[in-house]
Amino acid sequence: MGTELERLTPAPPEGDLLDSPRFPQAAKTELANHQQRTNLRHATTTIRNKRARVVGELSNWQDLRDAGEAIKTRVGRHLDEYLLQFEENFTKAGGHVHWARDAEEANRIVVALVKDTGQEEIVKVKSMVTQEIDMNEALEAEGIAAWETDLAELIVQLGHDRPSHIVVPALHRNRSEVREIFLKEMGRYGTPPPDDLDDQPKNLAGAARVHLREKFMRAKTSTSGANFAIAETGSLVVVESEGNGRMCLTLPDTLISVVGIEKILPTFDDLEVFLQLLPRSSTGERMNPYTSVWTGTTDGDGPKNVHVVLVDNGRTNVLADPEGRAALRCIRCSACLNICPVYERVGGHAYGSVYPGPIGAILNPQLRGTDSEIDRSLPFASSLCGACNEVCPVKIPISDLLVHERHKVVEAKKKDPPHIPHTAEPQIMAAAAWVMDDHRHLELAGKGSELGSRVLGGLLGWKKIGPLPPPLSRWTDARDVPMLPEQTFRDWWKQNRETKK
């Protein structure tokens, strides 16, 4: 308690995200959390259905996905040219561009920029990359308070918690938990909620409005991420719902936007593709309530000092693998989380990263390498049902990349120094990978659990899949469905969807 009061902002849970227990262990803990499973199932089902409805409204959805895929592929293959073009145009418009090789450097730049303003607090627009680099903690360590202003992020911050979903970070909390958090913590860090606060979402949101408005009115400095950075015009784009983004982007004097280098779009025209793909995939709305576009500074409107920090932090590692590179197309819509049966059961915390779900399972080991236990286990955190491939608006072949990453984990393990005892792991992984690395193998293996068991069992010399020996047991122990789906997603789709048209 004593140390907590010395902090400017609520302390997050102890320990580093990377120290998280490896996935299957974490999954077991999270699986036991009944409340969370109920909240998760309700939430993912609701968003999934909304998404399906609004996507169904567009007859050219598949063309849009093809366009999204192509534009992002182009960006990846010519990233240096586009970044330079963005830098030139953003600078011409009065903005300042900084480059950061890794999280530490990005934080150093942000801290220095905030210190230049003489401010001891900032307001924040929710952003994945600032979480990825743990910016709030870096600022806190330098005596700067960073206030989350997205409602869900506020719940997470005041709850001494971590986000569990890309778009709805407090998905795992229900209304009565939110009420308790607000009553307990809000008053310690600003305007308290009314004493008679009940658990109606409307009133909880009202309490947040009052609490945060006071912070918006006095804020002189803010940070954000960006959903898109447009090379041709040097503009940044932020897509949001609540208006907290607009508050942070326009009211303070200084705005610092931390942006992953993969966020580029070549031209302003390309926005028409992504402003159709993103909201529908993300929250299942035809359009999100607010989108802000700004280009450097504008006289008499908005912040006078505008900075962008372009962050690598492992993205060039991802780029270096021509196959794995597809993961950089991700626009963080979270459609793959919402449809994933594994995510729905275990929740976001089990992934040990700010990027949970199917995209996290492929992106984290690519960004961070496969040195940690958690990153080695993540590519196995999937049943390869393939549902994520079908919903991804930029057509990332997630299940192919999972198999690809499994290979890499196996290779990395082979290279472990000899004092780390070797198990039969590489062979097992290789066999499992063989089954999964080609869709024909997968479909063959998946023609029914009998045959599937025989194929994998034959390779490994077992009778049935059952609980697998270590290290695959990490995965099979943590779940109660067969290793291979009884039916491949393709078959299921054929039977259940195509025939119904």
Next chain:
Amino acid sequence: MSAREVILARIRSSLTDVPVGVAPERDVPVAWKYAQAVDVGDVLGSFAQRVADYKATVVRCAASEVPDEIAKALTTLGVRSVVVPTGLEESWKDAVTKAGAHVVVDSEEHRLSHKELNDTGAVLTAAAVGAAQTGTIVLDHSADQGRRALSLVPDVHVCIVRADQVVSGVPEAVARLKASVQAGQPLTWISGPSATSDIELSRVEGVHGPRTLYVIIAE
């Protein structure tokens, strides 16, 4: 080497499989026709319908009736003070006074402070573009729309969209807005009032932006 040079060098050495000297558009063609109209049937009708779907109030009227509709809106909403941008049509400004509300002009000479904006009941602006398919209104912050803070801080936004500003969908809207962006103007895309679904996914209108959006379509 600076971080910039290091990152650019890392990118280049990661892309050895990409042929050198091939233009990006040739390397990866995009099979998409930009700026196409989308099929929404009656454009204005769909626009009105879709904006209303977001729980905004939508009124359609003849251009000459706009002042009356503004007065009606302010009376219905019980608004006592209204901030307006300098470039707003005079007859629209006058309508505010006629409705008995106080007009506050935000001008280059007198920029309202955040607190003054916060203490104002409503904001009245024009718009740049409307998109029917998604029920979206876009401000490009020209003189009749004012700077971004105006349409953000007051709790009520009364917005007037002219029929000829309404296009079928996002592709046409993006095409129309390009010149503004190239001129360095910021954009604000608005689809309904501020909303959150962060608590058990129940939608609540109005967290931080205007909780009430009142749209008058001038035909």
